[in-house]
Amino acid sequence: MTKLRKVEFLNLSINDHRPEQHEKTMSLPFARTLARLDRIHEMKAAGSLEFPILVSRVGDGTPADSEFLEWVSARYPAFSGLVTVRCDWMGAVSTPIEPAPDVACRQ
Numbered sequence: 001m002t003k004l005r006k007v008e009f010l011n012l013s014i015n016d017h018r019p020e021q022h023e024k025t026m027s028l029p030f031a032r033t034l035a036r037l038d039r040i041h042e043m044k045a046a047g048s049l050e051f052p053i054l055v056s057r058v059g060d061g062t063p064a065d066s067e068f069l070e071w072v073s074a075r076y077p078a079f080s081g082l083v084t085v086r087c088d089w090m091g092a093v094s095t096p097i098e099p100a101p102d103v104a105c106r107q
Contacts, residue, residue, distance in 0.1 A: 001040070001043065008051065008052075009051055009052040009054060011053075012055050013058075014033060021064075040053065041079060044079065045078045053080070054082045055072045056083065057083055057084070069081040
């Protein structure tokens with residue numbers, strides 16, 4: 001990653017900052033996810049990565065959205081937190097937003 005050039009930003013999407021919810025959704029150990037985020041954060045804080053790094057989750061409209069942003073800010077100060085809006089992903093997920101908006105995805 002240190003050799004990447006012309007990168008506008010890196011988006012690290014995780015499902016949740018709470019271990020139980022993350023593991024339930026992803027069936028992956030939360031500790032392993034944190035270890036990888038920690039390593040990338042060390043690189044960013046040391047100046048090895050020049051592009052902005054976002055840690056994001058798809059919002060659910062609950063207090064967990066703001067808690068996630070606070071968690072990112074406290075644990076990973078060299079990153080920015082981002083909560084994205086939940087849409088229906090071309091019919092794959094049922095949401096109150098139907099049909100999916102005709103807008104581009106910045107990712």
